[in-house]
Amino acid sequence: xxxxxxxxxxxxxxxxxxxxxxxxxxxxxxxxxxxxxxxxxxxxxxxxxxxxxxxxxxxxxxxxxxxxxxxxxxxxxxxxxxxxxxxxxxxxxxxxxxxxxxxxxxxxxxxxxxxxxxxxxxxxxxxxxxxxxxxxxxxxxxxxxxxxxxxxxxxxxxxxxxxxxxxxxxxxxxxxxxxxxxxxxxxxxxxxxxxxxxxxxxxxxxxxxxxxxxxxxxxxxxxxxxxxxxxxxxxxxxxxxxx
Numbered sequence: 001x002x003x004x005x006x007x008x009x010x011x012x013x014x015x016x017x018x019x020x021x022x023x024x025x026x027x028x029x030x031x032x033x034x035x036x037x038x039x040x041x042x043x044x045x046x047x048x049x050x051x052x053x054x055x056x057x058x059x060x061x062x063x064x065x066x067x068x069x070x071x072x073x074x075x076x077x078x079x080x081x082x083x084x085x086x087x088x089x090x091x092x093x094x095x096x097x098x099x100x101x102x103x104x105x106x107x108x109x110x111x112x113x114x115x116x117x118x119x120x121x122x123x124x125x126x127x128x129x130x131x132x133x134x135x136x137x138x139x140x141x142x143x144x145x146x147x148x149x150x151x152x153x154x155x156x157x158x159x160x161x162x163x164x165x166x167x168x169x170x171x172x173x174x175x176x177x178x179x180x181x182x183x184x185x186x187x188x189x190x191x192x193x194x195x196x197x198x199x200x201x202x203x204x205x206x207x208x209x210x211x212x213x214x215x216x217x218x219x220x221x222x223x224x225x226x227x228x229x230x231x232x233x234x235x236x237x238x239x240x241x242x243x
Contacts, residue, residue, distance in 0.1 A: 004095040004102075007086075011103035014073075021069050025111055029064065030118055033057045036181050037122050045183055046212060054119035054126070055207035056180040058136075059143070061111040063174060063200050066104055066144040071151030071167045074100070079160035084242045104148060108140065127214030139206045139217060142225040146199035149232025156240030179204040196220060199228040 015021055036042070037050040044052040077083050086096055116124075128135065150170075154163050176182060177191065178200040184192040195201035202224035206217035217225075 004098055007095065007099035008102040011099050012106050015069070015103050015107055018073070021073070024064050024069055025061065025107060026114060029057050029060050029111065029115055032060065032181060033115060033118055034122070037119075042182055042186070045185065048123060048125075050119055050122045050124045051212055052183070052208065053181065054115070054122075054124045055211040056204055057115055057119070058112060058140070058211075059178070059200065059204040059207050060175065060180050061108060061115060062140055062143045062203060063147055063171065063178075063180070065107050065111065067147040067151035068167050068171045069107075070100065070104055070148055071155045072164055074152060075155035075158065075160040075163035075167075078155060078242065081243070101148070104144060105141075108144065112140075126211040128210045129214075132210045132214060135210050135216060136207060139203060139210070139221075139225060142229040143199050143203035145230075146225060146228030146232045147203075149228070149234070149236045150199070152236035153232065153239055156236060174198070174200040177201075179208065197224055199225060199232070202228075 033050075033053060036053045040049070046052040074083070083096075126132070151167065154167055158166060174180075177187065178184075178195050178198065179192075180200070184195055184201070184205070187195070196205055197220075202217075202221045206221040206225070209215050209217055209221070
């Protein structure tokens with residue numbers, strides 16, 4: 001337990017000290033929230049733009065932290081031999097993975113607090129109440145698990161530089177097509193259905209439903225998030241290489 005706790009604190013400190021990580025997890029989401037909430041670049045299905053943008057940006061926080069930041073950092077740690085050295089220490093594989101998960105969850109909590117404060121200052125009025133807050137927490141944890149699995153699967157198989165390019169490319173695609181800043185209703189029907197089948201799309205839709213309308217996620221959202229939360233980490237654990 002002490003080894004896991006020490007490594008978790010180290011992971012959190014390293015995450016918060018990396019300038020590129022802070023840019024990806026804090027600066028970019030805050031900038032996008034303010035820009036799309038105040039500038040009429042695209043149409044939104046809500047009267048007040050921030051009511052649509054804020055839930056999408058919360059989904060973006062999960063995407064940027066669980067998949068992108070985790071994948072890139074892990075990929076370079078693997079390339080530099082850091083993971084191989086940690087793997088053979090008393091820390092072990094499970095506590096190493098647990099420490100990374102803890103760091104992701106702590107970072108996401110900080111993101112949610114900061115983004116919520118900014119969104120509320122912009123006039124956001126979320127729906128759902130206490131029950132909705134609990135649903136949002138479960139949805140974000142499931143989304144985090146699925147996206148982290150994808151990120152670790154990429155980091156565990158690709159060279160660090162290739163993983164950097166692949167992860168950033170995937171990030172941009174999911175950002176534009178998952179209903180995060182652009183409504184999925186503006187996409188072709190087939191593409192919109194495909195996006196909801198992905199963890200980022202299901203997460204964004206679930207958050208829009210709960211926080212934007214005060215209704216629960218659809219069965220499709222729950223199914224997609226649950227399947228990815230199990231399948232993606234399992235794939236990552238079976239395919240991950242430490243050297």
